[in-house]
Amino acid sequence: MKAVITVIGKDMVGILAKVSTTCAQANANVVEVTQSILDEYFAMIMLVDIDNMNCSLEELKNDIETTVPTMTVHVMHEDIFNSMHRI
């Protein structure tokens, strides 16, 4: 099973490093990352494997929010995207 982490906000140094460190601590394997910067805004989408994760999705979200407090963070199970956008 996988989850999608999105981090959106004003660009700053070290966002990717901080978020991936938090994922590593939770034992969530990062499968894929895409990021884009539009004007000054940074948007990162990260797909992580959560099969062996050592905490809940909510805890992971809270941890990421603590490391990048100025950004908007969403952590959602991939099923919601699959069901909404695929027939």
Add this chain to the structure above:
Amino acid sequence: MLNTKDIMETITMIQDEHLDIRTITMGISLMDCCDSDIDVSCRKVYDKIYNKAKNLVKTGEEIEKKYGIPIVNKRVSVTPVSLLTAVSGGDPVKYAKILDKVAKDIGVNFIGGYSALVHKGFAAGDRALINSIPRALAETNFVCSSVNIGSTKSGINMDAVKIMGQIVRDTAELTKMNQCIGAAKLVVFCNAPEDNPFMAGAFHGIGEPDCVINVGVSGPGVVRSALSKMPKNSSLSEVADLIKKTAFKITRMGQLVGSEASQKLDVPFGIIDLSLAPTPAVGDSVAYILEEIGLEQCGTHGTTAALAMLNDAVKKGGVMASSNVGGLSGAFIPVSEDAGMIKAAENGTLSLEKLEAMTAVCSVGLDMIVLPGDTPSETISAIIADEAAIGMVNSKTTAVRVIPAIGQKEGEMLDFGGLLGKGPIMKVNKKSSAIMINRGGKIPAPMQSLKN
């Protein structure tokens, strides 16, 4: 790999456009709780609801966290209580109080089913229950009540219509210190659906299984936002198509949440009700969708046509997305809960008469409309009769949820707070309908009923 655009679209819908699962409603049959002793019956009711629904709120919250989608309400609907009263006799308010207590204990925010189905006449228990509605709603916080007074198959029970006009008034009177809130928890139906998850009209029909999960999905903000990105010269066929696609996506999410909830709670999944249900939050308004389609303000000429298209497109999108679509599915037009409707009613663009026309093509009826405090009960009955006639002839559900603002008059405002919003007191025709209402009897079933 998931498409970045799709991911961002879902997140924007939830974060900026108020997309949510409006309610997970567990329907519970109380048929096996009947007892000739009302106290025994009440105890069984409490135990059954508690056991079935004790994990409902917790499960809802777990799903919210897993998918990052808000589930605004967790609710319970039960078998019409008039059936229990028929067996046990006694004061029906006892049932209302026990329902209120169990709702509080399991943490749901409404429990529906303080109801009676009298479209063809009154059976044992029905009159006692109906007469107790004002007290039941005044003395409880979570209980919602509904009465079905007509259907396409059986016509309209005008004796019940007459009584309900008075009951609506009495309910408002008894709660006048509290913004007449009782009347906001009381719905009078024609062709009531048995699997509707939305309050205040939810009850668990007698043809339903023992226990079932129904999900109500909403998202007027999402539809409006999709339309706002469309060029103003796109044809209405394109507009309808876009609404359909958006409704499809929203419903798929409801299907996911519903099947997950049903699995976790080990209760069969009933239906998805895809209803564009507005909230007072800015942007979460059905009126604004109609305005986005191209009306200067909701209520002007063209509103009924735009609403008919919207309602139909929502259903078409929803049908393909879900294994079972049911309930009311379409667009709700509750005045006090919709920022755009409130505005339109305040400046006179939206009248009661226009709302009545709109109910002929939307999914429900006259909803959350505040009437002047001096509106006679016969006039309320006549409003109910008009609405029921629209439902009866068009083979659709119609409902009336009006709130007489006791002690206030036209042009003033009644503020309920929260999801129920605030409503400007609307103009009501002053000419009397009393003689017709006092005739009583029945309006016979229309030709449409003879389908066999």
